[in-house]
Amino acid sequence: MSRHHDLMRLYDGELDPETAAELERSLSDEDRRVLAGLDQVGEVVRAYEPEGLARFAGVADQVMAALDEPDRGAPRRPEVVVELEPVRSRPKQRTSAPVVVAGLVLAAAAAVALWLSTPAAPTPSAAPLASATLGPAAPPAPITPAPDSPAETADEEADLAATIEAVDFGNQPGSIFMVPAGEESTPVVWLDDEPAGARMEPL
Amino acid sequence: MRARSWFLLAPALLLAMPALAEADKGGKAPPARAEKPKDPKAKEEKKPAEAELGTEVMVLHATNSGKGIDSAIGNMPELKKPPFSSYDSYALLSKTRLPLSKDDKTMTLPNGRVLKTKLLEVMPDKQHLRISASINQPKGKTFLPLLEVKAKVGQAFIVAGQSYKGGILVLVIRVVK
Numbered sequence: 001m002s003r004h005h006d007l008m009r010l011y012d013g014e015l016d017p018e019t020a021a022e023l024e025r026s027l028s029d030e031d032r033r034v035l036a037g038l039d040q041v042g043e044v045v046r047a048y049e050p051e052g053l054a055r056f057a058g059v060a061d062q063v064m065a066a067l068d069e070p071d072r073g074a075p076r077r078p079e080v081v082v083e084l085e086p087v088r089s090r091p092k093q094r095t096s097a098p099v100v101v102a103g104l105v106l107a108a109a110a111a112v113a114l115w116l117s118t119p120a121a122p123t124p125s126a127a128p129l130a131s132a133t134l135g136p137a138a139p140p141a142p143i144t145p146a147p148d149s150p151a152e153t154a155d156e157e158a159d160l161a162a163t164i165e166a167v168d169f170g171n172q173p174g175s176i177f178m179v180p181a182g183e184e185s186t187p188v189v190w191l192d193d194e195p196a197g198a199r200m201e202p203l
Numbered sequence: 204m205r206a207r208s209w210f211l212l213a214p215a216l217l218l219a220m221p222a223l224a225e226a227d228k229g230g231k232a233p234p235a236r237a238e239k240p241k242d243p244k245a246k247e248e249k250k251p252a253e254a255e256l257g258t259e260v261m262v263l264h265a266t267n268s269g270k271g272i273d274s275a276i277g278n279m280p281e282l283k284k285p286p287f288s289s290y291d292s293y294a295l296l297s298k299t300r301l302p303l304s305k306d307d308k309t310m311t312l313p314n315g316r317v318l319k320t321k322l323l324e325v326m327p328d329k330q331h332l333r334i335s336a337s338i339n340q341p342k343g344k345t346f347l348p349l350l351e352v353k354a355k356v357g358q359a360f361i362v363a364g365q366s367y368k369g370g371i372l373v374l375v376i377r378v379v380k
Binding site for chain 1: 279280281284286287333345346347348349350351352353354355358359360361362363364365366371378
C-alpha cells in the first residue's frame with residue numbers, strides 16, 4: 001500500500017481505529033498537506049454535486065417520461081407524401097429493356113460476324129536465329145543486320161537460305177552465323193569443342 | 204419513348220453495318236473452316252513427298268596440313284570464307300544420305316558421336332521443311348541437344364567445330380530429294 005492510498009483511506013474513514021490512530025500519529029507535514037488537499041477537493045465536489053445531480057436527474061426523468069408515453073412522439077414523425085409520378089416512370093423502364101437487349105444482340109452479332117470474316121491470325125514463327133538458346137558461355141552470335149521491312153525480307157531470306165529456328169548448345173559454348181556462298185548464304189552452327197582431355201569433366 | 208429507343212438502336216445498327224457489308228461481299232465462311240475438308244487429302248499427299256526427302260550429310264575434316272580442299276567435296280565457296288578459311292585443308296571423310304522421316308535417323312561420326320536427324324514437319328507450301336538435328340556423346344551425354352532448321356530442297360546448313368585429329372569436323376547437311 002502506498003502512503004497516499006493510506007491517507008485516502010484515512011480521509012474516507014475506511015481504516016480501523018487502531019490503524020487510523022497509528023497513522024495519525026505518524027503524519028508528516030507533507031501528509032497533512034495531502035489531507036488538506038483532499039478536503040478542498042471534497043468541498044468542490046459537494047459544491048457542484050446538487051447542480052449536477054439535478055441536471056442528470058432531469059435528463060433521466062425526461063427519458064423515463066418518454067418511455068412511459070409511447071404515443072407522445074408519434075406526431076413528431078415527418079409526414080411522407082407519396083407522389084404518383086414515380087409510378088409513371090416504371091413503364092418507361094419496361095419499354096426500354098427490350099430495346100437495350102435488341103441492341104446488345106445486334107452488337108454481339110456484328111462482333112461475331114467481324115470475327116468470322118477476319119482471316120485466322122498467323123501463328124508467330126520464331127525469327128531466324130532469334131530463338132537460339134545459347135550455352136552458358138556462348139559468345140554473341142554474329143547475326144545478319146536487321147532488314148528494313150522484316151516481313152518481306154524474311155521471306156526472301158527464307159527462300160535464299162536455310163534458317164535456324166532454334167538451337168540448344170547444351171553445356172558448351174557455341175555461336176550461329178551466316179557464311180556467304182555466292183548469291184545465297186549458309187547458316188552455320190559453330191560448336192566450341194575442346195580437345196579430348198582439355199576439359200575437366202565432373203566425376 | 205420511341206425517340207429514346209432509336210438512340211439506343213442506332214449504335215447497334217452502326218456496329219452491325221460491317222457485318223452486313225462482309226455478307227454482301229460474298230464471304231460465305233471463314234477460309235480456315237473452308238479448308239478443313241481438304242485436310243485428309245493433304246495428308247495423303249504428304250506421305251509420298253516425305254518418303255522422297257532426305258538429308259545428305261557430308262563429313263569434312265578441316266586441318267592445316269597444306270593439302271587443300273578435296274575435289275570430292277565439290278563447289279563449296281563457304282570453305283574459302285572465314286572462319287572456315289582459317290583451315291587450309293578439307294578432306295571428305297564420308298557422304299551419307301539419311302532418309303527424312305518423323306522417326307529419328309542416326310549416323311555415327313568419326314569422333315564416335317552420333318548425329319540424329321528427324322523431320323519435324325513439311326510446311327504448308329510443301330517446299331520448306333522443318334528438321335531437327337542433335338549430336339549425342341557415346342556415353343549418352345548430349346553434345347548438341349537441339350538444332351531446328353527450316354530449309355527447302357537443295358539448301359544446306361553447317362554444323363562445325365567438333366575437335367578431331369588436330370582439326371575440326373565440318374558437317375554439311377543438305378536437304379535432298
